[in-house]
Amino acid sequence: xxxxxxxxxxxxxxxxxxxxxxxxxxxxxxxxxxxxxxxxxxxxxxxxxxxxxxxxxxxxxxxxxxxxxxxxxxxxxxxxxxxxxxxxxxxxxxxxxxxxxxxxxxxxxxxxxxxxxxxxxxxxxxxxxxxxxxxxxxxxxxxxxxxxxxxxxxxxxxxxxxxxxxxxxxxxxxxxxxxxxxxxxxxxxxxxxxxxxxxxxxxxxxxxxxxxxxxxxxxxxxxxxxxxxxxxxxxxxxxxxxxxxxxxxxxxxxxxxxxxxxxxxxxxxxxxxxxx
Amino acid sequence: xxxxxxxxxxxxxxxxxxxxxxxxxxxxxxxxxxxxxxxxxxxxxxxxxxxxxxxxxxxxxxxxxxxxxxxxxxxxxxxxxxxxxxxxxxxxxxx
Numbered sequence: 001x002x003x004x005x006x007x008x009x010x011x012x013x014x015x016x017x018x019x020x021x022x023x024x025x026x027x028x029x030x031x032x033x034x035x036x037x038x039x040x041x042x043x044x045x046x047x048x049x050x051x052x053x054x055x056x057x058x059x060x061x062x063x064x065x066x067x068x069x070x071x072x073x074x075x076x077x078x079x080x081x082x083x084x085x086x087x088x089x090x091x092x093x094x095x096x097x098x099x100x101x102x103x104x105x106x107x108x109x110x111x112x113x114x115x116x117x118x119x120x121x122x123x124x125x126x127x128x129x130x131x132x133x134x135x136x137x138x139x140x141x142x143x144x145x146x147x148x149x150x151x152x153x154x155x156x157x158x159x160x161x162x163x164x165x166x167x168x169x170x171x172x173x174x175x176x177x178x179x180x181x182x183x184x185x186x187x188x189x190x191x192x193x194x195x196x197x198x199x200x201x202x203x204x205x206x207x208x209x210x211x212x213x214x215x216x217x218x219x220x221x222x223x224x225x226x227x228x229x230x231x232x233x234x235x236x237x238x239x240x241x242x243x244x245x246x247x248x249x250x251x252x253x254x255x256x257x258x259x260x261x262x263x264x265x266x267x268x269x270x271x272x273x274x275x276x
Numbered sequence: 277x278x279x280x281x282x283x284x285x286x287x288x289x290x291x292x293x294x295x296x297x298x299x300x301x302x303x304x305x306x307x308x309x310x311x312x313x314x315x316x317x318x319x320x321x322x323x324x325x326x327x328x329x330x331x332x333x334x335x336x337x338x339x340x341x342x343x344x345x346x347x348x349x350x351x352x353x354x355x356x357x358x359x360x361x362x363x364x365x366x367x368x369x370x371x
Contacts, residue, residue, distance in 0.1 A: 027360035033284050033371045035364050142368030150366030197366035
């Protein structure tokens with residue numbers, strides 16, 4: 001039963017991570033947004049992590065017939081997943097700290113890691129838990145800011161994944177209990193919740209273009225965010241209405257059409273308030 | 277608390293203004309865009325040059341002024357931008 005659930009979890013994890021990663025990649029190639037680039041890395045890493053573990057289980061079942069996954073394969077998969085969770089948390093930390101604190105800009109973001117003295121796998125599970133919990137909290141804060149309903153589903157997804165990781169980690173203490181099965185079921189629910197916003201995107205006409213050089217930059221403007229945000233919100237609503245009306249989205253920009261971002265713009269570059 | 281706009285957000289604001297909030301059918305002047313998109317002149321002129329070069333904006337130059345209006349490619353880009361802004365907002369992030 002546990003073996004079957006693990007296979008289902010890893011298959012869903014691989015598919016959901018790949019779907020969200022592809023959507024982020026399409027967004028990045030069309031807009032050059034660095035946020036979408038980080039999401040692309042994050043979800044491709046999560047997808048790869050699940051794939052590694054899934055292949056490990058399949059190999060254990062069909063090749064070695066040992067009935068149990070090799071420990072190093074499971075550890076490798078969890079490490080790759082943790083890299084993905086790190087990039088989600090990193091994106092949130094940039095949003096939360098970068099514009100406000102020069103201290104965090106100078107030292108970078110050093111998450112508070114909980115180091116366990118047991119196996120590497122459990123160390124990475126605990127790191128994953130912290131990163132996921134951080135991502136969930138930041139997403140909830142973002143929801144309180146924007147009241148965007150999609151954020152609730154993502155926050156729930158990250159929170160469920162965090163809980164699943166925690167229970168999976170805790171099951172180390174009670175290895176034969178129901179904890180591990182519960183952990184897998186909760187993680188499956190979390191992945192489904194993460195997928196909900198992607199499933200709502202209109203997929204017609206979305207395609208990946210070749211040769212885009214839309215490397216994003218992140219230098220920022222200190223001028224009137226609130227006004228801009230209000231206008232963007234209006235624009236977004238109009239845009240959403242247009243999209244619904246046509247039953248498609250126009251994410252088919254080509255290289256030549258996509259506005260290139262200046263390559264010299266780093267995350268710390270800013271203009272003075274008067275823009276000169 | 278007011279935050280900062282990234283470059284892509286400023287581009288989105290400029291394109292939104294030229295699409296939804298133009299002075300007339302010929303387009304918007306630089307002064308109008310400075311006011312509506314809330315961008316400084318040096319930044320705006322650099323972005324406008326780039327947007328025209330990329331075919332997202334069309335410019336109508338007269339002796340007295342230049343007027344900018346959104347092109348068909350610009351409209352498509354803006355729809356994509358709005359779609360993916362919503363997508364990143366769903367993940368609690370800004371573009």
